[in-house]
Amino acid sequence: MNPAQGPALRFTASEADNGERLDRALTARLPDQSRSAIQKQLHAGAGTINGQIARPARRISAGDEIEFMGAPTEMIDIVAQDVAFEVLDRDQGVLALVKPAGLSVHPGPGHPDRTLVNGLLHRYPQIAAVGGSVRPGIVHRLDLQTSGVMLAALTEEAFLHLQAEFAARRVAKTYLAICRGVPEHRQALIEAPIGRSVENRRAQSVRSARGRPATTAYRVLAAAERTALLEIDLITGRTHQARVHLAALGHPLLGDSLYGDGSGARRHMLHSRAVEVALPDGEMRRWRSEPPPDFIATLERIGLDWESTDCNNPAQSR
Numbered sequence: 001m002n003p004a005q006g007p008a009l010r011f012t013a014s015e016a017d018n019g020e021r022l023d024r025a026l027t028a029r030l031p032d033q034s035r036s037a038i039q040k041q042l043h044a045g046a047g048t049i050n051g052q053i054a055r056p057a058r059r060i061s062a063g064d065e066i067e068f069m070g071a072p073t074e075m076i077d078i079v080a081q082d083v084a085f086e087v088l089d090r091d092q093g094v095l096a097l098v099k100p101a102g103l104s105v106h107p108g109p110g111h112p113d114r115t116l117v118n119g120l121l122h123r124y125p126q127i128a129a130v131g132g133s134v135r136p137g138i139v140h141r142l143d144l145q146t147s148g149v150m151l152a153a154l155t156e157e158a159f160l161h162l163q164a165e166f167a168a169r170r171v172a173k174t175y176l177a178i179c180r181g182v183p184e185h186r187q188a189l190i191e192a193p194i195g196r197s198v199e200n201r202r203a204q205s206v207r208s209a210r211g212r213p214a215t216t217a218y219r220v221l222a223a224a225e226r227t228a229l230l231e232i233d234l235i236t237g238r239t240h241q242a243r244v245h246l247a248a249l250g251h252p253l254l255g256d257s258l259y260g261d262g263s264g265a266r267r268h269m270l271h272s273r274a275v276e277v278a279l280p281d282g283e284m285r286r287w288r289s290e291p292p293p294d295f296i297a298t299l300e301r302i303g304l305d306w307e308s309t310d311c312n313n314p315a316q317s318r
């Protein structure tokens with residue numbers, strides 16, 4: 001499949017995008033690409049607003065139709081491959097699935113194939129024409145080592161609908177995390193802008209001069225002597241948001257080598273517990289996923305019992 005056949009990204013600008021520069025709006029949606037790389041592509045004519053080629057500094061308005069063709073280096077063939085992942089539900093073109101930890105969402109440096117996109121093409125060939133050919137059907141992503149619930153679109157209608165819901169922050173995203181130390185407050189809101197780190201270009205930081213507003217809510221479900229199990233609600237959806245905010249609070253995830261020391265687990269302990277969104281016909285739907293065995297084993301190793309946490313209490317579980 002050749003990405004030259006369609007845009008790498010297509011979306012309708014939301015109210016939150018109103019007045020934003022085109023290059024910043026694209027950078028927020030394409031965390032794998034730097035702003036300077038996107039600017040070069042825009043100067044080469046890779047982006048349009050309402051069908052007209054637009055330059056990086058062009059301001060966008062709510063309702064604008066934006067397409068971005070992507071870099072020529074991204075023009076690779078994406079083949080269908082049998083990749084293991086669990087499907088939770090399929091309705092009105094919306095696919096809810098469980099992404100295993102260690103599975104990349106789409107091809108990229110270090111992961112040319114055997115990704116979720118390759119697996120989606122294998123099971124649902126029609127997805128090749130949905131939302132652009134670089135990341136077909138993908139409306140959001142989870143980090144490589146994050147497990148849990150994720151949504152994809154099987155039709156163009158569902159793709160545009162989900163893209164609008166995410167942009168308008170009408171998607172509820174709940175995570176489970178195991179962090180180093182026990183937060184002082186059992187329940188709190190973290191509000192700190194997030195942007196690319198000047199010290200490490202792979203990382204994000206709350207100290208960035210050009211950070212975008214980011215809000216994370218958490219509550220402590222269970223605590224051991226030097227670790228805690230948290231339930232997290234991402235009010236916004238910045239790159240690495242939960243990991244960055246918890247690290248800034250002094251409580252990095254166990255196993256997180258980018259924002260912590262990487263100790264305590266073989267991967268960062270973050271699991272997408274649930275996603276809730278309206279389907280294209282307006283019906284609200286919520287999908288949940290139990291944490292995988294390695295997550296539960298980590299809890300047991302630090303002395304916490306998954307079955308006895310508030311998450312498994314019918315009066316507390318959401």
